Amino acid sequence: xxxxxxxxxxxxxxxxxxxxxxxxxxxxxxxxxxxxxxxxxxxxxxxxxxxxxxxxxxxxxxxxxxxxxxxxxxxxxxxxxxxxxxxxxxxxxxxxxxxxxxxxxxxxxxxxxxx
Amino acid sequence: xxxxxxxxxxxxxxxxxxxxxxxxxxxxxxxxxxxxxxxxxxxxxxxxxxxxxxxxxxxxxxxxxxxxxxxxxxxxxxxxxxxxxxxxxxxxxxxxxxxxxxxxxxxxxxxxxxxx
Numbered sequence: 001x002x003x004x005x006x007x008x009x010x011x012x013x014x015x016x017x018x019x020x021x022x023x024x025x026x027x028x029x030x031x032x033x034x035x036x037x038x039x040x041x042x043x044x045x046x047x048x049x050x051x052x053x054x055x056x057x058x059x060x061x062x063x064x065x066x067x068x069x070x071x072x073x074x075x076x077x078x079x080x081x082x083x084x085x086x087x088x089x090x091x092x093x094x095x096x097x098x099x100x101x102x103x104x105x106x107x108x109x110x111x112x113x114x115x
Numbered sequence: 116x117x118x119x120x121x122x123x124x125x126x127x128x129x130x131x132x133x134x135x136x137x138x139x140x141x142x143x144x145x146x147x148x149x150x151x152x153x154x155x156x157x158x159x160x161x162x163x164x165x166x167x168x169x170x171x172x173x174x175x176x177x178x179x180x181x182x183x184x185x186x187x188x189x190x191x192x193x194x195x196x197x198x199x200x201x202x203x204x205x206x207x208x209x210x211x212x213x214x215x216x217x218x219x220x221x222x223x224x225x226x227x228x229x230x231x
């Protein structure tokens with residue numbers, strides 16, 4: 001069973017602080033990693049992707065990938081109340097050569113940024 | 116302008132009825148997906164089509180039948196609706212397969228299905 005695990009939260013963060021979200025996955029062969037943001041009642045929105053070990057920065061977001069330890073994390077710097085949402089980690093798992101990969105989502109971490 | 120669109124946005128129906136949800140994408144993507152998000156917010160893949168060919172069919176009751184008339188459209192027909200089918204159904208699309216970036220998926224606004 002291919003799994004993606006996240007702490008459900010809520011992660012409560014003061015405005016201006018750094019929010020740190022973690023995600024672990026079960027398949028050592030996974031190659032593509034994504035972070036989606038989902039506001040209540042809305043659809044998931046892709047905010048970050050990372051394919052190589054290390055850090056990737058985009059604005060206030062930094063994704064970190066450690067394939068040896070099978071975890072991927074997301075840092076949100078200078079957190080704003082508008083960052084309050086559920087953050088979904090998604091990882092590709094190989095089904096077979098014919099079908100290719102499947103994207104599997106974690107249960108999400110709810111983030112609350114308090115003014 | 117809308118990249119991935121779904122209709123209807125809301126669907127309220129009684130047990131036993133048959134209903135359809137439609138999805139269209141104008142991103143030029145080759146692959147389309149149906150996901151189900153239940154009340155606990157878990158997002159689970161149901162089906163995936165690549166260039167009108169079914170490539171992923173998860174353990175879904177055969178009351179659910181997807182159809183892809185062309186690579187820009189993916190519809191979902193549900194027969195004999197049950198209470199447990201109540202959820203939000205999301206359509207998504209991505210470029211295709213083969214490259215790492217192929218799995219960047221873009222979601223439609225969702226269809227909230229309520230079965231009474």
